Amino acid sequence: MTHQLLRYLGRMGEPLFLAQAPTGYPDIASSWISADMLLTRMNFAIDLAANRLPGTQMTLETLKDRDGLMRRIAPGSLSPATQAGLAEADGNQAIALLLAAPEFQRR
Numbered sequence: 505m506t507h508q509l510l511r512y513l514g515r516m517g518e519p520l521f522l523a524q525a526p527t528g529y530p531d532i533a534s535s536w537i538s539a540d541m542l543l544t545r546m547n548f549a550i551d552l553a554a555n556r557l558p559g560t561q562m563t564l565e566t567l568k569d570r571d572g573l574m575r576r577i578a579p580g581s582l583s584p585a586t587q588a589g590l591a592e593a594d595g596n597q598a599i600a601l602l603l604a605a606p607e608f609q610r611r
Contacts, residue, residue: 506558512551515544542604549603553596562599573599578607 505520513520523529551557574582574590582590586605593601602608 509557509559512544512548512557516548517541546600546604550596550600552603553599562596574602577602578605581607583607 510520517535518529529535552560553562555561582605586601586607590598590601590605
């Protein structure tokens with residue numbers, strides 16, 4: 505795990521191995537929904553999809569099979585608005601939008 509990835513985890517409110525409760529990080533919206541947190545998550549998704557995080561790699565096969573990736577990430581739960589946005593994007597941009605989508609953020 506790289507320092508850049510660890511920094512992203514910390515900025516997203518989930519620093520590695522630092523959850524205080526024995527149940528892990530909270531999964532209620534008030535704990536992680538804010539403009540700053542959502543922007544950080546979107547920036548993380550963009551950097552991940554663009555292969556800008558050392559130690560991670562999105563392959564061409566992943567980018568070509570966008571529908572398969574959508575089924576794995578958010579099976580049957582993408583809203584019409586998210587689907588419309590993804591239909592207008594391509595390549596890395598589509599993957600970043602999918603990872604930043606509200607449906608993925610809730611999982």
